[in-house]
């Protein structure tokens with residue numbers, strides 16, 4: 286047991302209590318951020334005349350060595366320390382002696398851990414955003430290649446009206462684009478530095494908090510020391526964004542699972558992204574899509590868990606907050622892993638365009654257009670709706686689609702029908718005439734694809750400035 290606070294105690298901590306209280310098994314995940322924060326802190330302490338130049342140099346050198354040795358594996362982070370902060374500080378003191386004991390001047394583990402977690406999460410927001418961008422790039426390629434790939438559009442999972450693959454995938458493009466906007470927004474709000482808040486009430490040392498904040502790439506320091514050590518809003522916001530990303534991935538996965546089924550066969554998932562059965566030799570299962578769908582619950586769980594943990598915590602720091610870490614790390618690793626795998630799966634997936642088009646031609650997806658045809662010939666829409674309803678019933682009876690009916694058969698139902706109806710209700714017409722912005726018609730799609738492309742390019746060019754300051 287190596288602790289930073291033995292002075293006022295007369296007994297050792299019970300071993301079970303020590304184990305229950307310790308966080309080193311998981312907070313070692315941000316050892317780099319802990320060291321980065323400490324280096325900025327001592328540079329500021331020296332600028333303010335609180336440490337000498339030699340002390341600062343010795344501390345920075347010692348901390349840098351610790352980071353390098355941990356990274357190379359020559360120094361192991363072990364459970365004999367309570368947390369990562371104790372591990373780093375104890376190691377520093379072992380190395381450089383008395384100067385090391387000054388590292389924690391004007392600081393508490395409360396503002397230290399608040400900083401470490403913020404630095405860690407801030408980087409993960411950027412990495413998640415990067416993975417979303419990779420996914421959007423793949424989706425855009427599919428859209429560009431498939432503005433003429435017809436497929437049925439569904440409501441209630443019943444065939445509704447024909448759309449194109451570009452249009453269907455474009456719906457997900459919009460969802461993931463909004464996810465990125467959420468991350469960007471969260472990043473801006475979280476990008477303030479809590480260091481200098483001390484345990485809860487600041488410190489009497491003349492710290493320059495704005496300077497530390499700028500050294501660490503923050504927009505500025507936080508403005509209330511009690512809020513600084515007890516704010517976990519940015520974690521909640523990030524997990525909420527992560528839960529929404531997972532929900533979007535899960536919906537897409539659900540569709541891919543349906544499309545990949547023996548009944549639909551709209552897509553073929555690549556062998557590299559499928560698995561087999563130990564007993565049924567014919568099986569090729571969409572396990573990756575199922576796992577992404579399944580892991581969604583885990584990320585939702587993290588969000589609900591942190592919301593519940595935070596709801597009863599009085600100001601300022603309380604140990605409950607240590608519970609923010611494991612679930613956040615797990616949720617972040619999960620969402621990043623799912624994004625990377627999902628992108629790989631979509632990139633390698635084959636679309637069976639002929640089967641999609643055939644499917645779009647069955648199931649009366651042109652019934653609305655048949656009604657609109659009658660409307661254009663002067664029939665009021667409500668009457669046209671009813672006529673086409675009867676026509677569909679007759680077609681079901683004869684096991685034909687509307688366009689397989691002869692003109693005589695059509696005229697029997699309504700004598701307004703003329704031979705030009707076949708062109709008016711063909712699959713091509715049904716899709717190509719839908720030209721309002723956001724609709725599946727190829728010309729409308731081309732406009733949207735151009736906007737999507739510009740978004741990816743522009744946003745990338747402006748990224749450094751806006752996002753990384």
Ligand code: ARG
Pocket residue numbers: 308312368394395398602604606607608
């Ligand atoms: N491991 C702690 C956490 O994650 C660090 C802060 C400890 N502060 C304290 N007053 N015990 O929250």
